[in-house]
Amino acid sequence: MLVSINTENPQQRLIQQMIDILEDGGVIIYPTDTVYGIGCDITNKNAVERVAKLRGLDPSKAMFSFICQDISQVTEYSKTINNDVFRVMKHNLPGPFTFILNSNNKTPKILKNRKETIGVRIIDNNIVDALVRGLGRPILTASLKTGDDISEYYTDPQDIYDAYGKRVDAVIDGGIGGTMPSTVIICTGDEPELYREGAGELK
Template sequence: MKTLRMYPTSLNERFLDEAVDVLEKGGIIIYPTDTLYAMGCDALNNGAIERLCKVKGVNPQKQTLSIVCDGLSMASEYARIDNEAFRILRSNLPGPFTFILPAATTLPKVFKGRRTVGVRIPDNPISRALSERLGHPVLSTSIPQDEECGDPSAFADEYAGIASLLIDGGEGDGIPSTVVDLTDSRDPEIVRDGKGELI
């Protein structure tokens, strides 16, 4: 697996282009977010999504799939966001949250039968830049990491035959995102406590 070292405070344009090229060709990458490291693929590529789900043992018909967007404008193309949900998202993003929202029909067929989608806009310029350059979301699934082992090289070997590229953005913190169910925006429900504290 090729490793590109890049930090959120100093984005490398050439490395970002290289990572997006892998995504556009249906490949899987490992990259940093503002919580755990994640594996990602093009969220509009059915084949890539199915491969990533198989690797992680995720059943896309039963589990909520999450997409990483570069901002609220992109998120609103793939999830239905009412006024109250928009207010909550605007107050808390970018940040360490996954918001479960009603899925829009623009998502690919692997999402069919799923009424919801997890939306992330991480407070990490690398992950947002990937979505921005791709022009649409990156499907994302966290890689389990404990708090003592946030070094991406420690799990790179484990996924060497799966991911084509690792963006090493420094140590992760081992704490997952806070998951908030916003399918009823008047009654947000915290499904999983994580790094984020909802405002």
């Protein structure tokens, strides 16, 4: 289904409909503060594998990120965050940034890579914020690319629905999406390190 949700004031009825899908192990496509994403409840292994398959990825090797509602929720899935990293995160979130952190034992195994790290986002988008807060736990996120070209992303919700409508449980129309992915910051060492420059300017 293609569901249009107001980006300024998301309709609670429609948000709850999307949350019900996530709780039932569904996969949805949604807008972010960068490009459109595809995701699911991080605690549902089958749903995570389904997202990987839709993206043509091996679940055991894919480097997925997930969306948290705030830094407090991030700390539930990561090892101790030092003061420098915490300061950078606090100054830049919510926003178009992915922070790579050392994961802890609460992180689902299917989301851990060989380096035992995770990518976390706190997105500046009212729709996604309402979804994560309503679900009460993080949502897996993977950028929705149009093909093998890493620089090409879907921007029009109708185009996304035409391509994925029969393969996912819902596509949220939150307006035209961006074309630049998030900036990635590695925070597994003593100091934050820029890994990929994307949307946003790090403060």
